[in-house]
Amino acid sequence: MGHDISPKQVRRIILSQSRRANVGHIGSCLCVVEILSALYSSVLRAASPDDPDRDRFILSKGHAGLALYASLALRGWLDEAALETFCADNTRFAVHPEVGVPGVDFSAGSLGQGLSIACGAALAARLQASGRRVFCLISDGECNEGSTWEAAMFAAHHRLSNLHAILDCNGQQALGRTRDIMDASNLVERWQAFGWRTDEVDGHSVPQLVEALSAPSLDERPHMLVARTVFGKGVSYMERGIPVTRTHLPVQPANWHYLPMSEHEYRLAMEELEQSH
DSSP: OOOOOOHHHHHHHHHHHHHHHTOOOHHHHHTTHHHHHHIIIIIOOOSSTTOTTSOEEEESSGGGHHHHHHHHHHHTSSOGGGGGGTTSTTOSOOSSOOTTSTTOOSOOOSTTOHHHHHHHHHHHHHHTTOOOOEEEEEESGGGGSHHHHHHHHHHHHTTOTTEEEEEEEOSEETTEEHHHHSOOTTHHHHHHHTTOEEEEEETTOHHHHHHHHHSOOSSSOOEEEEEEOOTTTTOHHHHTTOOTTOTTSOOOTTHHHHOOOOHHHHHHHHHHHHHOO
């Protein structure tokens, strides 16, 4: 804790490395920046990435891996220059994070699996009499998957109060808006019904995130924090789903789930970022 990780710095790395590698998933990375900044600046208790009693973090929505790499680099656990190999041949830094990267304890990419892994890690901490906590970032799209709710029941049954899940609720998934694909507008009530202590915050407010994730548990329930976020946050044309240089495509947020940026789009994004506070 005590490391100041600027959301603006994280977004700068995301944009520059996405452009260099010519890959997508940019909107998915940009919307979780403040969540990761809060965790790696103020919440996670971890002196080093190999401290056995460190808090664990699992990025279940693994397609936001570049945002995690940027946060780990700014935390001092990765060499930022090494990120120049992101998505290159023989790199350690794939689109989805894999074990072997310092600070990455669990490989991600198969959606709907991360919370189950987090349950196992939280139960293991209890069995080892360790005070470490487990934090898991999932997407609202993953709430379409049965494995997520099996894990939710398991955590509540075993009273895993050392488990904290953060739900990136951006209302968007790969093929469209979540409400159109499988509506889950009452997520707070659903998680409460599954026996979780549930809070809701602005997912782009670092102070709100830190306060909610640092509050002591007053009972034995696992904790779900629903973080309301904006897909593509920080780049206005991505927030609106506009592919600036591909006018033949419809305007929809799903464009920036997959599209890489053109050079013109990259310059527009960086100009807007540098002008922001």
